Amino acid sequence: QPFWHQSFSFPIGENPSDAILAKIILDFSKYFGFEDRQLIAFKHEDKEHHHFHIVANRLDSFGANAVKTTNNYKKTNQFCRIIEKK
DSSP states (O other): OOEEEEEEEOOTTOOOOHHHHHHHHHHHHHHHTOTTSOEEEEEEOSSSSOEEEEEEEOSOTTSOOOOOOTTHHHHHHHHHHHHHHO
């Protein structure tokens, strides 16, 4: 797949600031290797809990070198634990 879609949810009642969301997005891009790729993030409040989405280009500007997604569920869980501790 040429892109990665990730969503992050917060417990009901937790409302992180835009600055915190920006930090999480930056940390995500570094952790998963998207720091030099196109990425868009957006938040919305259509449910009881606050959440946001990240959509990132897995390909470089030449259409190659995809960011690997092997075992990404494990890496995503690790990332979430790191962010929770911060």
